[in-house]
Amino acid sequence: MPNYSSMHKEELQREFDALTQEYEGYKEQKLSLNMSRGKPATNQMDLTMPMLTCLDPDDMLFAGGMDARNYGALEGIPEARKLLADLMGLQPEEVLVCGSSSLNTMFDLVTHAYTHGVYGGSEPWMNCPHPKFLCPVPGYDRHFRITEYYHIDMIPIPMHEDGPDMELVEQYVNHDPFVKGIWCVPKYSNPQGITYSDEVVRRFAALKPAADDFRIFWDNAYLVHDLYEDDHDELLNIMDECRKLGSEDMVYEFFSTSKISFAGAGIAGVGASLPNIKFITKQFGVETIGWNKLNMLLHVRFFKDANGVYEHMKKHAKILRPKFETVLRILDENLTDLAEWTKPKGGYFIALITQNGCAKRTIDLCKSVGLTLTDAGAAFPYGHDLLDNTIRIAPTSVSVEELEEATEVLCLCTKIAVVEKLLAECEA
């Protein structure tokens, strides 16, 4: 591995020329590679195909004797509430099963809070002169887009290896009544794959918000998305911790099967305290008569119980492990001392941290030879990666062969960006 930082200008120039020559070679290949989308691969979705034929036409009733094909049961069918509750470590009555998109449920809850307020809150968020949300960064762009839509001021909170900077979180939440919420992906975070430590979860539960209408948006999107059976992260159950302190009304927990059954066609739900659930159910009752219960029935008949989901996810892991390992191996072979990256034990992403000021240039270089990556800055509120150093790698939907090539290209472009930067510094 060349040590760029100790090279003088001529050596750097020679290295730059060599890298550029290699880059031109890729250009000629007219590649079409994409590591931008956190999508399941086709063979992951194939695993769920038996779901589509698992229903017995004579057995369309759900617990309580209602027909899943007809109106009713705004809260979702009891079997689906239990399935998601078991996975989240909640009671079934603490879970509402909604449509197919947990993002949509988050949007709905931000919207209702904005226009009408939350349980226990004194007024709608929109009546606050300057509502704010805390955004651990890097984070999920779709979260940020929701709060941006409502002109809620987004405050970036640095992520550490064990979760968000809790001192900063506590300072904001416990002292600023304009802080109305925080976006969290507590297990295998997007894009770093970080799982919040027990201490971080306990500190979340122990928050004493200055606002009476503060909510933690606990997006547990990757709760069951372990890559290794015997070596995976354990996330503390935040609701259990909250219950010890009486703070459980502060949490909205989200879950979906989009990356378990079918992306965008799974079932999604929200978990919360009983007073929250009662309050939310009333708000949802304005929106709809009920969500798609037939899809819920499909899911519970197919997975049967939480164990069915765990077994299913082992099959996903078998498909995804070699993909993550391929990317990590090639990064290791090429970028040691030139960049840093996370080594997640689950989830859907790896974060590559380049030298400051090199992320956008790297992504642009990749794009010019046919490798699409997530837009620079996407993991930050308003798209502003102030250090310009974060690249999100999404390996799941790409084949191992393509990943090898794509990661080689990514490493090459990262090197070029670094050398360019060092050369520019020589000029200055």
Add this chain to the structure above:
Amino acid sequence: MPNYSSMHKEELQREFDALTQEYEGYKEQKLSLNMSRGKPATNQMDLTMPMLTCLDPDDMLFAGGMDARNYGALEGIPEARKLLADLMGLQPEEVLVCGSSSLNTMFDLVTHAYTHGVYGGSEPWMNCPHPKFLCPVPGYDRHFRITEYYHIDMIPIPMHEDGPDMELVEQYVNHDPFVKGIWCVPKYSNPQGITYSDEVVRRFAALKPAADDFRIFWDNAYLVHDLYEDDHDELLNIMDECRKLGSEDMVYEFFSTSKISFAGAGIAGVGASLPNIKFITKQFGVETIGWNKLNMLLHVRFFKDANGVYEHMKKHAKILRPKFETVLRILDENLTDLAEWTKPKGGYFIALITQNGCAKRTIDLCKSVGLTLTDAGAAFPYGHDLLDNTIRIAPTSVSVEELEEATEVLCLCTKIAVVEKLLAECEA
């Protein structure tokens, strides 16, 4: 048929005693009947069961080559856009296919308009000091609940035999900039089963709203729900009429297959002008990555095209015809000269118009002998039926045998309420 209005007090008292005796007989039967819910019957939903097994596992791609089981295609799959467009008389690109609930799509669009405004509007509805909606009455309680949620002032507009009172509509819409919208069920309206005449549709298209952000919420829920093949209402295509006048940005048209395939598990969509669609798509892009496309694929593979839907609806009609005819026959036998009622050629409801001041009493009397009807006042904004004369009859989910009994009970209770009223007038 006794002529109550010409009876003197003693005759009325005798009639009352006879009716009461009959009523007591029903009490002893401990009935459990329900004509309150506009739900499809089980055998209607059974017609769609083959949909669940119609997918070829090797054919999960939709037009353009994307996989219906994965993320993407926020606008819906092209095949589903075309299917709904063909039914609504629109172009596919004028239709977005959303989740399973058109009510939810209406809620979303009111919400986005309220918080962010509509295409061409100068500001969000919520910035208007006193936003108003016109509500043709009687109408659909779920519509009214949405506007009530946003504290939008609801102005009742009387329904005539050919649709809403257009003079009043024009007066409000064309002169009051605070009027932001109107709720319409233009074909087989809920609860009267009235279809707007060509002239009414043309007058809608010719509206010149004082507000630059006025929208007609054209809920075409019963567009294909004819009871008789050779004798059904024809609704003029409002978008065609608008196009002649350049007013097409004023309309949001809604449609769903809830009462075609499965209630709450069908596909729903919104039709609108291209500038509206572009604007709405951006707003929906904040809410979700995409709606359930697998359900869209199921629907297009099963129905194939608009003709498939028409053929399917003939089977529904065969089930529903005897139900409507049973109710109408028994009303005819019992309530001529005592009440009025609509005789819809499609849709899901019949409206019984009692003498003023008798609806709530009738509904309460029914309830006490085990017949549940839609709550009195439900068809009016804020639940206020000022004349207290409207009863919604929902015959679809009940068997013909039960409908006979239920309608007999309803007629009896209507008579009791009338006689009670006349007796009270004698006292006064």
